[in-house]
Amino acid sequence: MSYIEVDHVHKEYIRDGKAFTVLNDVSLNFDKGEFICLLGPSGCGKSTLLNLIAGFENCTSGQVRIDGQVVSQPSIKYVTVFQQYGLLPWRTVLGNVELGLESKGVPKENRQAIAEKYIDMVGLTAAKNSHPAELSGGMQQRVSIARAFAVEPEIIFMDEPFAALDALTRMSLQDEVTKLCREQGKTVVFVTHDIDESIVLADRVVILAANPGRLKTIVPITIADRSDRNSEEFLTIRNHIFEEFHMAHEEKIEYYI
Numbered sequence: 308m309s310y311i312e313v314d315h316v317h318k319e320y321i322r323d324g325k326a327f328t329v330l331n332d333v334s335l336n337f338d339k340g341e342f343i344c345l346l347g348p349s350g351c352g353k354s355t356l357l358n359l360i361a362g363f364e365n366c367t368s369g370q371v372r373i374d375g376q377v378v379s380q381p382s383i384k385y386v387t388v389f390q391q392y393g394l395l396p397w398r399t400v401l402g403n404v405e406l407g408l409e410s411k412g413v414p415k416e417n418r419q420a421i422a423e424k425y426i427d428m429v430g431l432t433a434a435k436n437s438h439p440a441e442l443s444g445g446m447q448q449r450v451s452i453a454r455a456f457a458v459e460p461e462i463i464f465m466d467e468p469f470a471a472l473d474a475l476t477r478m479s480l481q482d483e484v485t486k487l488c489r490e491q492g493k494t495v496v497f498v499t500h501d502i503d504e505s506i507v508l509a510d511r512v513v514i515l516a517a518n519p520g521r522l523k524t525i526v527p528i529t530i531a532d533r534s535d536r537n538s539e540e541f542l543t544i545r546n547h548i549f550e551e552f553h554m555a556h557e558e559k560i561e562y563y564i
């Protein structure tokens with residue numbers, strides 16, 4: 308039994324009275340502590356698949372199991388980080404990170420120390436009393452990452468969390484997140500359509516194809532040094548994924564013609 312099991316998952320939406328297949332017979336197995344990226348063209352069903360695993364949506368047929376339990380609704384054991392930072396504007400950085408701990412029922416006297424530890428981990432100690440409006444996009448996303456880690460979830464789901472950030476901020480956050488997740492042995496399911504991002508972050512990249520959304524292939528990332536994005540092995544794996552990704556695109560185009 309794998310930790311996360313996506314078992315013959317099929318998802319349809321009804322559009323204009325007709326059933327529209329978003330995901331067709333997707334089966335995947337993820338281990339505890341794995342960092343998985345879901346990569347694919349826009350509209351191939353990445354967010355839908357993430358939402359099914361996280362329990363925000365239900366499968367039309369098939370099922371998702373986590374630790375052997377069928378997923379039917381979101382659990383407080385898992386957290387999700389979205390592209391929109393989801394911070395409360397009237398709370399400080401500290402207040403926002405404490406929020407998750409409040410929902411988890413951590414006693415008031417322990418919250419601040421835990422929140423401060425994770426704020427420090429994302430390098431925001433100097434800004435802990437600032438409000439979100441005073442922070443850059445990259446800093447705000449660091450706050451939501453600190454908030455996610457602070458509750459010590461079993462799984463972190465992320466849906467294009469860096470998509471709104473400039474290239475340099477994005478690269479430094481990718482390096483930080485991969486370091487944090489590896490240090491802490493987190494299980495992460497991370498949606499992206501950025502090939503380099505998937506190579507920097509993932510243990511395995513799950514490539515999806517569109518129309519209907521389905522599993523194309525899985526590419527294990529076995530690069531020794533991920534920080535050098537111009538190394539021979541980085542380029543080789545990028546080309547390999549690009550080909551698979553491109554083929555997924557081609558199929559989509561053919562479908563429309």
Ligand SMILES: Nc1ncnc2c1ncn2[C@@H]1O[C@H](COP(=O)(O)OP(=O)(O)OP(=O)(O)O)[C@@H](O)[C@H]1O
Pocket residue numbers: 320321322329347348349350351352353354355356500
């Ligand atoms: N609630 C819904 N009702 C109807 N159709 C939906 C719904 N949610 C998603 N879809 C459709 O399902 C398909 C897959 O959507 P999804 O958001 O999962 O794709 P994605 O791969 O995350 O795309 P992107 O990269 O643009 O975020 C799209 O065609 C979308 O229009």
Ligand SMILES: [Mg+2]
Pocket residue numbers: 353354355
């Ligand atoms: Mg999406």
